[in-house]
Amino acid sequence: NGLPIILKPNTALTGPFDPIIKPKIVQQLDYEGELAVVIGRRCKNVDEQEALSHVFGYMILNDVSARDIQFRDGQWTRGKGFDSFAPIGPYLVSADEVGDPNDLKIVTRVNKEVRQKSSTSKMIHGVSSIISQLSMNMTLEPGDIIATGTPAGVGYAIKPEPKFLKAGDIIEVWIERIGILRNEVVEE
Secondary structure, eight states: OOOOOOOOOGGGEEOTTSOEEEOTTOSOEEOOEEEEEEEOSOBSSOOHHHHGGGEEEEEEEEOOEEHHHHHHHOOHHHHHOSTTOEEEEEEEEEHHHHOOTTSOEEEEEETTEEEEEEEGGGOSSOHHHHHHHHHHHSOBOTTOEEEOOOOSOOGGGOSSSOOOBOTTOEEEEEETTTEEEEEEEEEO
């Protein structure tokens, strides 16, 4: 029921069409298509009713994860913090253009195969709740980027056999009214 908080270093950020670099030490590379919220004005201890007034806009973020590192060490930040593990973009769409962030279709494809298909309406925590809860822990500054969580369909959860990413795979994350993020996996 709690809100997990995982911080990624700035070096994890990469462009909307730049490669995702698979480190040599990673065997279980995975994707997580997510809505990204960009804070527009400082907020601290905001309630849910006023949380969206602090949003500048929205983007798409692929929360790339090294599951073997993440689960072996219990260090989610380490497993998600490698260079290029946060492709983001392709546009920063203003909040007024997006409308309700809690009602956007989201689809993730790997090599054109649909792996995730859902809506932000099915998120465990809505955007207002996420901003409010985070602002209780830390001051959110303009330009801060918040990833809101991923729908079902990540590679490690596919049955009967997980489907991890490999060099040459192309991941596309589409979110309604925002665009398509497209990145290819390359070996380090």
